[in-house]
Amino acid sequence: MLASTQELLQTARQNIYAIGAFNIYNLEGVKAVVSAAETHRSAAMLQIHPSALKYGRSALVAMCLEAARAATVPISVHLDHSTNANDIRQALTAGMNSIMADGSHLPYAENMVFTREMTRLAHKSGAIVEAEIGRISGTEDGLTIAEKEAKMTDPAQAVEFVRTTQVDALAVTIGNVHGEYKNPPRLDFDRLARIRRLIDIPLVLHGASGLPGWMISRSIQLGVCKFNVNTEIRQAYMRSLKQEVCAGNGSDLLDIAGVAIAAMQEAIAEKLHLFGSVGKAHLHETPYARSLAGLERFSH
Template sequence: MLAKTLELVTEARQHGVAVGAFNTYSLELTQAILGAAEQLKQPAILQLGVASVKTGGEPLVKATVLAAQNASVPVAVHLDHCADLDMIERCLAWGCASALADGSHLSFEENILLTRQAAALASSYGATIEAELGYLAGTEDGVTIEAIKASLTHPEQARTFVEATGASMLAVAIGNVHGFTPNPPPLDFELLSQIASQVDVPLILHGASGLGKESIQHAISLGVAKINVNTEVRTAFLTAIAAWGQRVGPTPDVRRRGQDWLDLMREATAAARAVVTEHMQTVAMMA
């Protein structure tokens, strides 16, 4: 059933757990995420990135919304990491319940302006805005401890930012990074605690791929109510495809069992679903 992002996140926060938010790029990945959610009887958030929306357009967004509507558990659809107000409006009009107005690369004042404009826009659609304060490096950026420290969320700035923008959720930078790192940098839980004491909106943790169960659950205990996972899920999907290709060889025989498109998609979807299931079990456990 189609749900509102903020309602799912707020309810999770009240119960001391979090909602798993997983990026989807196709119907197969959507099925993997929803299959795990329905099996565990847990709510979930389907996230669409800017590149996916540019590629799939309105059909992809509306198909994702329809899949959420048909799910047996509450599911929200969210536009992830977007700095384009026009795209945010289009996705809200197509059925997304929320969007991340990503001004994290802007100055503090410019980030406030973008987020405030996005929040006003979202309210006209009955939707909500997630904002990001502090810059999350990605693995492609060449992650260093020095770079991470320079980009962390400042607690007092967080309070000013939320008050000035009307953002309903706040993504924080506490040492987390986008993408998978074999040895992820440690999260600054003291900083997270300070941020939580300054703002009264649910906190969001991006870059959960590669973080251990204990770190994720500790973050939840300090106020994080939405956990974003992308890299691990799509890597599992792609790895299954690569393994299928090695097993079948360069010229599949679609007449043979296990070598057609649906066989490939079943294997890849199952691999992604297993990763989603593991993360959903982690975020739903009382910290």
């Protein structure tokens, strides 16, 4: 069922686990996320990066929303890392119920202005907003941020930012990176603990690909209730395609696509277990969630 992102995060936070938000680009990715979530009775998020939105436009959004509605577990659809007001408007018009207004590339004051404006816009549509202060290094979907540009989230600044912008979730930078970790990851858990003590909204950690299980668990204990995953799922897809094509295993495109879906589904399932969301889909069966699902069925 198409779920409220706000409900997913709030329930995960209350029950001390996290929601996996998986970047998708095509039907195979959507099927892999939904199938893994259904098999393991977990809520999940279908997440669209701006580069994928540019590629798939309204058709990709519609596919995600329809897959979420048809799913037997709670699934929400989220716009990731958007720096463009027009893309955010398009996503809201298309029916996404959460967006990330990413002004982290801007000076702090300008980030606050952009995020506040996008939050007002999203709230008018009944959607929630994730934002980011600090700057996460690494490479994802063609966007590269050098280590020298990275900046960890300042806990005191986070208080002012959340109060001024009225965002609903905050992506923190505590040593996490986009893409592959070139060195063993080192997360500043003391910083995360200070942020959690000072602000009372869901916390998000980007760059979950490659983080060891104990870091995932520690982050959840300190208040993270959403992890973004892209690199490992994309790698599973590409590796599967390469192996199948190079090995000449079958000539049917759908057979090759099926193998790729299975490879991604396995990687996604591993993350769902790490995030602690397996077997907890029933916790999202609140009266609000049921009424939202009913409205979706009625309107379609």
